[in-house]
Amino acid sequence: MNIPERTIERISQYRRLLCDLKKHGRKNVYSHDLAERIGSTATQVRRDLMLLGFSGNSKTGYEISGLSQKISELLDNPGGEKVALFGVGNLGRALMPFFAAHHQDLRIVASFDIDPDKFGRVINGCRCYSSDEMGVIIPRESIKVAILAVPAGSAQSVTDELVNAGIRGILNFVPVSLQVPAGVVVENMDMGMALEKVAFMARQIEKDLNCKKRGRDKT
Amino acid sequence: MNIPERTIERISQYRRLLCDLKKHGRKNVYSHDLAERIGSTATQVRRDLMLLGFSGNSKTGYEISGLSQKISELLDNPGGEKVALFGVGNLGRALMPFFAAHHQDLRIVASFDIDPDKFGRVINGCRCYSSDEMGVIIPRESIKVAILAVPAGSAQSVTDELVNAGIRGILNFVPVSLQVPAGVVVENMDMGMALEKVAFMARQIEKDLNCKKRGRDKT
DNA sequence: CTCTTATCGTGAAATTATTCACAGCCTAAA
DNA sequence: TTTAGGCTGTGAATAATTTCACGATAAGAG
Numbered sequence: 001m002n003i004p005e006r007t008i009e010r011i012s013q014y015r016r017l018l019c020d021l022k023k024h025g026r027k028n029v030y031s032h033d034l035a036e037r038i039g040s041t042a043t044q045v046r047r048d049l050m051l052l053g054f055s056g057n058s059k060t061g062y063e064i065s066g067l068s069q070k071i072s073e074l075l076d077n078p079g080g081e082k083v084a085l086f087g088v089g090n091l092g093r094a095l096m097p098f099f100a101a102h103h104q105d106l107r108i109v110a111s112f113d114i115d116p117d118k119f120g121r122v123i124n125g126c127r128c129y130s131s132d133e134m135g136v137i138i139p140r141e142s143i144k145v146a147i148l149a150v151p152a153g154s155a156q157s158v159t160d161e162l163v164n165a166g167i168r169g170i171l172n173f174v175p176v177s178l179q180v181p182a183g184v185v186v187e188n189m190d191m192g193m194a195l196e197k198v199a200f201m202a203r204q205i206e207k208d209l210n211c212k213k214r215g216r217d218k219t
Numbered sequence: 220m221n222i223p224e225r226t227i228e229r230i231s232q233y234r235r236l237l238c239d240l241k242k243h244g245r246k247n248v249y250s251h252d253l254a255e256r257i258g259s260t261a262t263q264v265r266r267d268l269m270l271l272g273f274s275g276n277s278k279t280g281y282e283i284s285g286l287s288q289k290i291s292e293l294l295d296n297p298g299g300e301k302v303a304l305f306g307v308g309n310l311g312r313a314l315m316p317f318f319a320a321h322h323q324d325l326r327i328v329a330s331f332d333i334d335p336d337k338f339g340r341v342i343n344g345c346r347c348y349s350s351d352e353m354g355v356i357i358p359r360e361s362i363k364v365a366i367l368a369v370p371a372g373s374a375q376s377v378t379d380e381l382v383n384a385g386i387r388g389i390l391n392f393v394p395v396s397l398q399v400p401a402g403v404v405v406e407n408m409d410m411g412m413a414l415e416k417v418a419f420m421a422r423q424i425e426k427d428l429n430c431k432k433r434g435r436d437k438t
Numbered sequence: 439c440t441c442t443t444a445t446c447g448t449g450a451a452a453t454t455a456t457t458c459a460c461a462g463c464c465t466a467a468a
Numbered sequence: 469t470t471t472a473g474g475c476t477g478t479g480a481a482t483a484a485t486t487t488c489a490c491g492a493t494a495a496g497a498g
Contacts (some may be wrong), residue, residue, distance in 0.1 A: 006485070008419060012412040016394060030445070037339070038396045039461065044486060058445040074419075081418045090313035094488050095251060095410070097309060102394055102411050142426075146420045169421030170285055171414050175235060175321055177257045183424055187417040189410060192321050193231040195390050199300045199325060199364045200227060200293075200408040202388030206363075225455070250477070260473090262457060269477065277463050277475040 007048045008075075013038050014048070018064050032059035054165060074104045082143045084167070085111040086158055087150035088118055088128050091173060096124035108147070110137055114154075131158065138165040145169045152176050155219045226267045226295035233267070234290045238377050295324045301362045303386070304330040305377055306369035307337055307347050310392060314366060315343035319360050327366070329356055333373075350377065356386040364388045370397050371423075 003011075004186045015036050021029055031049075032042040049055075049062065054070045056062035083099070085092050088111050096108055111128045113119075118128045128135060135142075146167045150158050155174040163169065172178055177193050226398050232242055236256050237410075238299050250268070251261040267275075268281065275281035275288045279435075299311060300320070322414055337347045356362075365386045369377050373425045374393040381389065388404045391397055394411050 004485075005416070005420075008416055009409075009412055012415045013396065017396070032445090035496060040390060041487075043345070044485095045449080050447065056446060058316070060445095061445070074233040075415055076421060077418065083414070083418075093307035099414065103414065106414055118269055135450090144421055145414070147414070149267070168425060169417040171410075171417050177232065177236070183428060185417055185420045185424060187413050187420075188230070189406060189408060189413055190228075191317065191390075193228055194320065194406050195302070195322070195325055195364070195366070196231045196294055197224070197227055198388040198390050198404055199302075201224075201294065201404040201406075202363055203296060205404060206387060206487080209402060213426065223455075251475085263455095265476065266456080268480080275475095275476060278465060280475070326441070 003051050003074075007051055010040065010044070010048050011036065011052060011071055012075060014045070015068060015075070015093060018068045018071075022064055022068065027064055028060040028062060029058070029064055029067075033061070059075045072105075080104075081106050081145055082109045083107060083147060083180055084109065084134070084138060084143045085126070085147045085149065086113075086131070086134075086162065087148065088113040088115075089149065089151075090151040093123060096126055096138045100124070100168065106145075109141060109143065131161070134161060134165050138162075138167060143167065145171070148174070148178075149173045164212075178194075220278050222270050222293075226270055229257065229259065229267050230271060230290055231294060233264070234287060234294070237290075241287065247279040247282055249284075252280070253335060260403045262360055272408050273377060287330060291324075295310070299323075299340060300325050300364055301328045301360055302326060302366060303328065303357060303362045304345070304366045305332075305353075305381065306367065306370065307332040307334075307352070308368065308370075309436070311366075311368040314368065314392075319344070326362075328362065340392060347427045350380070357386060359383075362386065364390070365399075366390045366392070368392045410426070 003165055014034060015109060016033060018029070023123045030042075035045045037071070049067070052070060052074060054062065054067055076088040082178055083106050083203050085096065087110050092111065092113075096111070098108055109124050111123065113128055114131050116130070119130050122127050125165045144167060146162055148155060148158065148162075148170055155172070155176045155207055156178060159170065159178045159180060163180055163184050168183065169187070170178065170180070171187050173189045173191070175190060177188075179187050180186055233253060236253060237248070237343050246247060249261075250264040254261045254264045268286070271289060271293060273286055275280065290414045302325055304315065304327050309328065315330070318325055320326055327345050330342065330345050331350045331353055332347055333350050335349070342348050363386060365381055367374060367377065367381075369388055371393050374391070375397060376397045378389065378397045378399060380397055381403070382403050387402065388406070389397065390406050390408060391401070392410070394408075397405050398403055
């Protein structure tokens with residue numbers, strides 16, 4: 001049972017949506033309803049849920065709480081997942097309350113920085129350690145997942161230490177392509193790339209519309 | 220000449236890499252070199268550059284400054300692209316210096332919030348306005364691209380106003396699926412999804428390795 | 439009871455993205 | 469001059485992903 005990466009992404013989105021719906025008192029949901037809300041198609045939703053191994057029925061669609069639970073069984077670590085944050089700068093400090101608010105399953109339990117002023121301080125409910133201590137603390141707490149938000153210049157060297165310390169998954173906010181050995185996963189949150197892309201695509205669409213319009217005018 | 224979205228993303232990454240290489244005094248680069256650095260394949264790089272319409276040669280590979288320029292011609296708006304930031308909270312304030320440092324072509328020229336304490340203040344070199352003013356300022360400055368970093372509850376309503384005001388591309392940091400009319404592009408920076416995914420994949424890989432190991436042991 | 443309607447589940451087709459395979463080119467060495 | 473080696477450009481093959489198309493199911497209307 002191997003679920004493609006794209007499907008994993010959508011499943012995470014489905015769960016968020018399902019939580020919202022649950023809060024609004026909804027008990028059931030149709031594939032086309034989910035699809036519309038995440039900008040996909042009903043077929044796609046049904047196929048994803050098929051891969052997940054969850055069945056609905058033709059009259060009421062999918063049962064929300066059962067589906068949420070099934071998704072949690074797939075995505076969540078039993079007992080929660082500890083996360084370490086590297087780089088307690090502007091971005092790092094902004095991320096802490098964000099994840100605290102939206103994800104109780106993913107807990108940032110330690111942060112690391114090279115600024116001695118921060119050592120020992122508790123920032124956003126999370127103790128900040130010296131980067132030198134990661135080799136001790138990460139194995140001790142058996143932390144497997146890290147968020148990287150350090151300056152570009154030190155991203156690779158921190159990554160190397162981090163992998164040594166036992167980290168297996170990195171959410172990378174630094175606009176640098178990290179080199180990691182096999183067995184370690186990197187997910188890039190490339191904000192610069194995303195902004196360039198969205199600007200490009202907005203221009204592109206505008207251009208296409210103009211072309212079509214002009215095309216119509218001529219005809 | 221229609222370039223697929225995936226290729227656009229990689230092209231943006233190539234450019235960043237090329238700038239680094241240029242700073243290090245490199246003049247030329249081979250496809251396999253670029254590929255290694257972004258974790259792709261030489262063939263993929265060559266095909267991307269082919270779509271871009273840039274040629275190298277068999278002895279020296281690709282000429283870095285020429286290629287950078289070609290990429291800029293594709294991705295950049297002549298005269299730069301003005302960007303507006305919505306939501307000057309922790310995240311919003313962290314994003315301003317980030318983009319200022321990494322992207323001179325994409326300039327955040329205005330920010331908006333609903334907190335009256337912030338109106339009129341200049342934060343990170345950027346004036347903060349009341350959200351009520353977006354209908355005036357966005358058309359006046361002909362801003363087409365927006366970064367959305369508001370609380371989840373107001374994301375959709377701000378989006379609606381924003382589209383009304385003439386925004387055509389939105390980089391969305393809010394964990395909510397935005398509904399927009401045709402002709403408007405949304406790019407989701409779904410940090411929660413990304414963290415869930417990286418945690419899942421890290422566990423997955425570990426599991427796979429164990430399976431393989433056990434498989435070997437038995438054989 | 440039968441018909442209509444709305445939905446799910448899924449094999450198969452279509453589409454999109456990536457990789458293979460190799461011709462062609464250039465340079466340096468023999 | 470010839471040969472070998474390393475690289476680019478790209479048609480064709482392959483793989484991944486999405487969409488189509490349709491049978492199955494259930495429930496309400498007539």
